[in-house]
Amino acid sequence: MVASSGTALTSDQIRLVRRLTQNITVLFDGDAAGIRASIRGIDLILEQGMNVRVVSFPDGEDPDSFARSHSVTELASYLEESAQDFISFKVSLLMKNAQNDPVKKAGLIRDIVTSISKIPDTIQREVYVQECARIMEISERVLFSELAQIISKTDKEEAKKHQGGHTSFEVVKKQDVALEEVDQLGILEKEVIRTLLLYGNEEVDFVDTIEKEDEEGKITIENESYSNQVSKELYLNLQEDEIEFTNDVYKAVYYELIHQLNQQEKIVIEQLINHKNELIANEVTSILMDEEKYLVSDWGRKGIFLPDIIKKILPKAVPAVILNLRRILIEKKINEIVEEAKSQKSTRADLELISNYLSLKKRLSDKLNRVI
Numbered sequence: 001m002v003a004s005s006g007t008a009l010t011s012d013q014i015r016l017v018r019r020l021t022q023n024i025t026v027l028f029d030g031d032a033a034g035i036r037a038s039i040r041g042i043d044l045i046l047e048q049g050m051n052v053r054v055v056s057f058p059d060g061e062d063p064d065s066f067a068r069s070h071s072v073t074e075l076a077s078y079l080e081e082s083a084q085d086f087i088s089f090k091v092s093l094l095m096k097n098a099q100n101d102p103v104k105k106a107g108l109i110r111d112i113v114t115s116i117s118k119i120p121d122t123i124q125r126e127v128y129v130q131e132c133a134r135i136m137e138i139s140e141r142v143l144f145s146e147l148a149q150i151i152s153k154t155d156k157e158e159a160k161k162h163q164g165g166h167t168s169f170e171v172v173k174k175q176d177v178a179l180e181e182v183d184q185l186g187i188l189e190k191e192v193i194r195t196l197l198l199y200g201n202e203e204v205d206f207v208d209t210i211e212k213e214d215e216e217g218k219i220t221i222e223n224e225s226y227s228n229q230v231s232k233e234l235y236l237n238l239q240e241d242e243i244e245f246t247n248d249v250y251k252a253v254y255y256e257l258i259h260q261l262n263q264q265e266k267i268v269i270e271q272l273i274n275h276k277n278e279l280i281a282n283e284v285t286s287i288l289m290d291e292e293k294y295l296v297s298d299w300g301r302k303g304i305f306l307p308d309i310i311k312k313i314l315p316k317a318v319p320a321v322i323l324n325l326r327r328i329l330i331e332k333k334i335n336e337i338v339e340e341a342k343s344q345k346s347t348r349a350d351l352e353l354i355s356n357y358l359s360l361k362k363r364l365s366d367k368l369n370r371v372i
Helices: 011-018 032-047 063-069 072-082 086-098 102-117 122-136 140-163 169-199 230-240 248-264 269-273 278-289 296-302 307-343 348-371
Strands: 023-028 051-056 203-213 219-229
Touching: 011 023, 011 032, 023 032, 032 051, 032 086, 032 102, 051 072, 051 086, 063 072, 086 102, 086 122, 102 122, 102 140, 122 140, 122 307, 169 230, 169 248, 169 278, 169 307, 203 230, 203 307, 219 230, 230 248, 230 307, 248 269, 248 278, 269 278
Parallel strands: 023 051
Antiparallel strands: 203 219
16 A cells, blocks of 8 residues: 555656556545545546546545554455446546536536546547446447547647647648548557557457348348457458558568467467567567556456456457558548549549549448447
């Protein structure tokens, strides 16, 4: 147990704790000041990618007084039974006032989604969005939309800070478009590698949506369930689309992962970390140490909170990565055709090709919405 000695919890303190464990249970006084402190501290902890639970004490008690007046067994039992994830904590804390007031309830939901937006791990964000949707009885799609808006707003504010406010709007707009294309592909390629490293060996039950057309041309959607290893699911989809990585380092890591799977039928992290190719070893180490929470193969011993929940979200997260990658590559192809058409007179074939790609892009977007 670590105490912040009467001072407000800081990011530096959290980073020190993160070197020892990825899990943090925050104990706060039961008075109003302690509760306000817990709410402020939650977002700081989430920003560091840690798994956070919160325990509050009865009125008039603090961690020290409670520990002195109870046995070690009683204290351990109380902590185990009273620990809540941050969503349940905020709901239990604020829902009494918001329950009969739609405006206050909307504000509470927005506050929870803002906290979720602080989490750097995309899969953990989806896990918590689902949990929030379940507890607050609201559509996941609405929450994902709100989350996207909050993240976009935060990114724009960060970009303004870096620009210093001296760049003209027109220049910034052109830069943003160019950077967005590069970043989207790079981010998705890195997400593929990250998913393979962290969850590649997991066996998951996937659900595929299949479009069937009857004799009258009416299209219906049917679900087909099947089980597959995450690494095989990603490989088969990337192979089917003949997708090539644009980032040379990610490509090298990917080919090494596939080589491992062909030779050993599983991913062995230690071999990648100690790989003779320094680019591969450094990139794998960097991805795994981004949030300082892995040995990947040793979840159980470390007692990390989320793996069982993450398994439930993987059937959606893995297809989402693939569909987003396809969507971005199609957008890139459309832009290439448009640019070529500008330099010469557009032909009917060009317009038909663009129309076909736009139709495919729409179908992918529809499928992506169904997955989420």
